[in-house]
Amino acid sequence: AEIHHISPVHVFSDKMEIAVEFSIPVxxxxxxxxxxxxNGTWRPVKPFSTEENNLSMTSLGRLLSRTFLFLNPDGVKLFLEVLNDSSPKNLSNNDxxxxxxxxxxxxxxxxxxGMVFVKASSRPSDILPKLRSLAGFCADEEMELYEVRFCFTATLPLLILNPVFHHHILCFLILICRKSNLNLLPCVMP
Structure with missing residues (x-):
């Protein structure tokens, strides 16, 4: 991860600077x-709306500080998602x-x-083929999924495959483990 400082008067509707700096088309x-x-970890919370993209960093900071009580006091921090063909173009509260x-x-x-987009109404079992592919597992290989809520411990909550994703949480972290390695799970996690 790279850290870049942006001028307080910078407006994000001009994404050419990012395109030049990171070689990522606008x-x-x-x-x-x-x-x-x-828990001290950092996660993307919400994508910027068109209106937010047109604000200066100072205005954006003021707007977000009224909305997000947990905003970093050192300033607005951003996550740059690189869109590809499978990325939804317009995100809703259900994504x-x-x-x-x-x-x-x-x-x-x-x-x-990697990362994958899901609908709030979908189930973890709906994305198992994609998860196996990203993890480098065989199509029929069994695996366990754990939702990381606060910190990595050996007693992470097992993610049940039938219930739907939490509709009020926009961003998840899922830990994947081979089913054949489960007897090793009590090992100390890094």
Whole structure:
């Protein structure tokens, strides 16, 4: 992750600076508000609306500080999503962004493997083929999913495959583990 400081008068409707700096075409950029959570981790909270994209950083900071009590006092932090063909163009309150990490208990490693969009009404079981593909698993390989809520511990809550995703949470972090490695799960997580 790279950190770039932006002038307080900067307006995001001019995304050419980002395009030049990161070599990401303007049409492939979506900015999200990035906030610190209770557990000290950072996650995207919501994508910027067209109106928010047209505000200066100072105006945006004022607007967001009235809306988000947990906004970073050091200023507005942003997450740059690089859009691809599978990215929904217009997000609604029913869309969620799921970040995926793969846990290898033998090496006590957790690594980021990607992200996927879901509808709030969808079930974790609906995205299993995509999760297996991102994790590098065989199509029929069993796996366990854990929703990370506060911190990585060996007793993460198992994500039940039938209930729907939480409709009030826009961003999730799911930890994936091979079913064959479950006997190793009590290992210390990094």
């Amino acid at each position: 049409q492939c950029q979506r900015l999200w508000l990035f906030c610190k959570r209770q 969620g962004l799921v970040f995926l990490k793969l846990y290898d208990p033998e090496q006590t490693q957790i690594r980021y493997i």
